Amino acid sequence: xxxxxxxxxxxxxxxxxxxxxxxxxxxxxxxxxxxxxxxxxxxxxxxxxxxxxxxxxxxxxxxxxxxxxxxxxxxxxxxxxxxxxxxxxxxxxxxxxxxxxxxxxxxxxxxxxxxxxxxxxxxxxxxxxxxxxxxxxxxxxxxxxxxxxxxxxxxxxxxxxxxxxxxxxxxxxxxxxxxxxxxxxxxxxxxxxxxxxxxxxxxxxxxxxxxxxxxxxxxxxxxxxxxxxxxxxxxxxxxxxxxxxxxxxxxxxxxxxxxxxxxxxxxxxxxxxxxxxxxxxxxxxxxxxxxxxxxxxxxxxxxxxxxxxxxxxxxxxxxxxxxxxx
Amino acid sequence: xxxxxxxxxxxxxxxxxxxxxxxxxxxxxxxxxxxxxxxxxxxxxxxxxxxxxxxxxxxxxxxxxxxxxxxxxxxxxxxxxxxxxxxxxxxxxxxxxxxxxxxxxxxxxxxxxxxxxxxxxxxxxxxxxxxxxxxxxxxxxxxxxxxxxxxxxx
Ligand code: SF4
Ligand code: SF4
Ligand code: SF4
Numbered sequence: 001x002x003x004x005x006x007x008x009x010x011x012x013x014x015x016x017x018x019x020x021x022x023x024x025x026x027x028x029x030x031x032x033x034x035x036x037x038x039x040x041x042x043x044x045x046x047x048x049x050x051x052x053x054x055x056x057x058x059x060x061x062x063x064x065x066x067x068x069x070x071x072x073x074x075x076x077x078x079x080x081x082x083x084x085x086x087x088x089x090x091x092x093x094x095x096x097x098x099x100x101x102x103x104x105x106x107x108x109x110x111x112x113x114x115x116x117x118x119x120x121x122x123x124x125x126x127x128x129x130x131x132x133x134x135x136x137x138x139x140x141x142x143x144x145x146x147x148x149x150x151x152x153x154x155x156x157x158x159x160x161x162x163x164x165x166x167x168x169x170x171x172x173x174x175x176x177x178x179x180x181x182x183x184x185x186x187x188x189x190x191x192x193x194x195x196x197x198x199x200x201x202x203x204x205x206x207x208x209x210x211x212x213x214x215x216x217x218x219x220x221x222x223x224x225x226x227x228x229x230x231x232x233x234x235x236x237x238x239x240x241x242x243x244x245x246x247x248x249x250x251x252x253x254x255x256x257x258x259x260x261x262x263x264x265x266x267x268x269x270x271x272x273x274x275x276x277x278x279x280x281x282x283x284x285x286x287x288x289x290x291x292x293x294x295x296x297x298x299x300x301x302x303x304x305x306x307x308x309x310x311x312x313x314x315x316x317x318x319x320x321x322x323x324x325x326x
Numbered sequence: 327x328x329x330x331x332x333x334x335x336x337x338x339x340x341x342x343x344x345x346x347x348x349x350x351x352x353x354x355x356x357x358x359x360x361x362x363x364x365x366x367x368x369x370x371x372x373x374x375x376x377x378x379x380x381x382x383x384x385x386x387x388x389x390x391x392x393x394x395x396x397x398x399x400x401x402x403x404x405x406x407x408x409x410x411x412x413x414x415x416x417x418x419x420x421x422x423x424x425x426x427x428x429x430x431x432x433x434x435x436x437x438x439x440x441x442x443x444x445x446x447x448x449x450x451x452x453x454x455x456x457x458x459x460x461x462x463x464x465x466x467x468x469x470x471x472x473x474x475x476x477x478x479x480x
């Protein structure tokens with residue numbers, strides 16, 4: 001390679017390096033995925049929900065075969081701080097999320113224009129567009145399907161509960177004594193399987209609708225492409241002078257709530273705790289990683305450019321010698 | 327004398343990044359809290375997924391950049407380039423495959439998922455397996471040189 005050709009190469013490398021950030025940013029442009037029209041979202045009109053619980057019952061019927069049947073006694077866990085989480089004797093508990101209850105009704109009474117207003121809220125997984133439970137699961141057992149439904153594969157989940165730790169609403173719930181960890185290292189790795197709403201992924205994939213949506217006598221919930229659902233939520237909020245939750249929370253979710261009262265007021269009046277999520281302004285967990293992800297995608301290009309610069313330096317150092325020979 | 331093809335500080339940085347990646351990679355599994363390691367004063371951050379995931383990405387950028395520098399200079403050195411030893415080729419294969427599976431995983435979390443949702447597990451398992459492989463390799467063959475000693479440029 002002669003010197004001029006080499007410098008041309010360097011020029012090309014410089015151009016590549018200059019355009020790399022844009023390319024890398026496009027590759028991880030997160031909102032393109034949600035806006036693609038493929039993802040389905042659901043919309044809850046909370047002004048219509050009477051808290052009858054038909055949806056909760058329908059969910060239980062639809063998923064009866066998916067609930068865990070743990071083996072007892074549970075394997076002894078090491079170290080002792082690792083506690084079993086067992087809901088198998090509390091299968092009927094419906095005041096919170098459990099491995100046997102993927103949907104529950106939360107209620108709060110707040111004062112609005114001097115009058116008390118009670119709002120009933122069906123609560124389940126929000127099906128985030130950038131779900132930390134999926135993107136941070138080290139084992140690939142939490143997945144987000146192309147239609148936006150987020151599901152945990154019970155056949156390979158080890159129950160380490162990282163998904164619950166990183167979920168802004170701590171949604172997934174653990175049942176000990178069931179799953180793959182029993183066949184691996186029951187005392188040392190894993191602790192069961194995590195369970196949560198999968199938005200009836202198999203029903204929807206077969207052209208159906210979520211069981212809870214179908215069962216509601218008041219048509220509280222609708223499902224459709226995310227962009228349409230967002231537009232519908234805004235129209236609904238405008239017509240009742242209401243408020244939206246889920247459009248931007250945790251970077252956007254595929255579950256939107258419209259309420260006649262502010263969510264901050266509801267959040268303050270809610271009873272929260274394990275299995276009872278709040279309605280706080282959840283920051284975008286995965287959004288914080290975006291710049292770092294861009295850096296990783298740019299790294300090979302930066303490395304190639306740096307390598308070419310090194311070669312150019314060596315070439316320059318070696319060049320006088322060659323000239324002498326010439 | 328020309329600059330060395332692979333300066334020592336870059337090789338040291340590569341080792342440091344690799345060790346950091348192994349640590350923060352292990353931190354992606356919920357084990358540091360479980361085994362009291364995050365309870366040790368000064369090591370609390372090992373139990374914080376937000377911190378370990380961010381550090382894993384930072385170190386990955388450093389590692390991938392260095393690998394690209396080495397590959398470019400090695401290829402560009404032409405006839406001058408040092409010969410790779412068998413251990414060197416194995417090391418390159420492990421690092422390369424680990425970096426590629428990692429880059430694909432980064433794309434997966436963006437808007438260009440290359441792998442179907444139910445297949446991501448195989449990507450994760452391969453990445454994990456390669457990391458274990460590199461660790462085993464470092465223990466067994468770690469001290470073998472990657473390039474032939476006879477190379478005169480260094
Ligand atoms: S079935 Fe409908 S009205 Fe009844 S609790 Fe569920 S969402 Fe509310
Ligand atoms: S709400 Fe929690 S469990 Fe559901 S998708 Fe979002 S992060 Fe995952
Ligand atoms: S979408 Fe399906 S799994 Fe989720 S709460 Fe409704 S019925 Fe249950």
